[in-house]
Amino acid sequence: MSTDTRTSAGSGADAGTASLSIAEAADRLGLSTHALRYYETEGLLVGAPARTPAGRRRYDEQDLRWIVLVQRLRATGMPVREVREYARLCREGAGNEQQRxxxxxxxxxxxxxxxxxxxxxxxxxxxxxxxxxxxxxxxxDR
Amino acid sequence: MSTDTRTSAGSGADAGTASLSIAEAADRLGLSTHALRYYETEGLLVGAPARTPAGRRRYDEQDLRWIVLVQRLRATGMPVREVREYARLCREGAGNEQQRxxxxxxxxxxxxxxxxxxxxxxxxxxxxxxxxxxxxxxxxDR
DNA sequence: GGTTGACTTCGAGCGCGCTCGAAGTCGGAG
DNA sequence: CTCCGACTTCGAGCGCGCTCGAAGTCAACC
Structure with a gap:
């Protein structure tokens, strides 16, 4: 209740790129907002989500897609530390594809x-x- | 080196029924002696292993078979609490087969x-x- | 201008399943 | 008889992956 109207307000709020608040993103991903922040501070994200001028997180499609991958890795039992490693490799850009x-x-x-x-x-x-x-x-038996 | 000779000494040490010390049982099951005692105190065993007059545990074939089952249940993700429940049902004897x-x-x-x-x-x-x-x-590639 | 409530950071706490260490006992070899 | 080492019980500690609560900020609506 009340997480209604003003859904994807923020800046643009038009076609294509949505940009969700943390609560919306959490909802859509089936995670808690706490878990989302945890993933971020633990370095599991390839790039931190954008922030509004007021410092609030905005998740775009790219962020969401990455987090879905993280969820898959986690769901298949990859330890957080290894996801972090993978994220680091991706963050570092090209050149380490073999390692990934x-x-x-x-x-x-x-x-x-x-x-x-x-x-x-x-x-x-x-x-x-x-x-x-x-x-x-x-x-x-027994 | 040194967990040798005196393997299944204890009392009988003859054909058929082996009866292992906790270290031997742990070794055979791929568990630590700590874990074996833990299973016992947590009620995961359907019956406590026998003891020597001096109070040391002796694991017989039945004990080992049960523990292998416990390991399978654990390895497939059954929580300890549920294994305990199953062990309890088995311990209580006949009449609850449907529950098991x-x-x-x-x-x-x-x-x-x-x-x-x-x-x-x-x-x-x-x-x-x-x-x-x-x-x-x-x-x-390759 | 005031109220609301979703956001922010921070650090503590928790559930699980062992794991580890301390301190003491005891059986058997030398 | 003495020593050694594997055993005993007990309780504390740990690694993992979040989860939760406190305290404060800030945007938006009335």
Whole structure:
């Protein structure tokens, strides 16, 4: 309630480039405003969002897209420290594409390995479930 | 070096039932002795391991099998508190098989959902990688 | 001009799952 | 008998990733 009207006011407020307040951005990304500021101070963003003359953050599409990537990396288990490293590489501009690539590839390998491991364990749990389904009358399991 | 000889000494030390010291069990399970005791005090074990007259823990095959299950549950992301709950149900004996089943099924559903989510995010990361591979243009490639 | 309330910074606190260290006990080898 | 080292319990500490609250500022609306 009340986060209404004046949505993308600020400066331009016209076609194309939206520019959201932190609350709007948080809402759209499914994060808290606290988390968004945390990401920023922790150096997870490739570039800090713009500020209004009064010092308030404005998130544009580019900011949002980057944060979505950060969320994906985080959601796949990349530690904050490594996201920071990746962000740093991107911030430094061209010339380190190989490093970025290596970082992402290493991450992908880890995630694949973990997916396989979890799947394996899940298989065992499923077997256990089926055992119960078949045995829901027999006591001696454990 | 020195966790040698006297491996499964203790009492019997014969065929079939081994009965390991905490260090041996930890070693075999890939856990620390600290973690093993922690699991026990936190109620994650369905039954406490036996003790020697001197009060030292002896892990038998049943203990080990249970702990392997605990590890699988943990490795698939089940919170300690929920493992404790499951252990409690098993400890209470017969009559609650449906509850155990429900717990395991719910866990499986969560894990499947998370596997799907992670896979999705990983797909996006892979796309990013391929983008770099294309951009970097035939550099190392292989 | 006053009120409102979303914003700002800062630092403390928290939930999780162990991990670590201290201090003491005890069984077995020499 | 003595020593060694693996065991015991206990409680504190830690790394991670936020989360939360306090205190203050400032733009906009009435």
């Amino acid at each position: 690539l290596a970082l992402l590839r290493a991450h992908r390998e880890r995630v694949l390995a973990q997916l396989a491991e979890v799947s394996g364990h899940l298989g065992a749990v499923t077997a256990k479930i089926e055992l119960y389904e078949g045995t829901v009358g027999t006591v001696g | 089943l429900a717990l395991l099924r719910a866990h499986r559903e969560r894990v499947l959902a998370q596997l799907a989510e992670v896979s999705g995010h990983l797909g996006a990361v892979t796309a990013k990688i391929e983008l770099y591979e294309g951009t970097v243009g035939t550099v190392g």
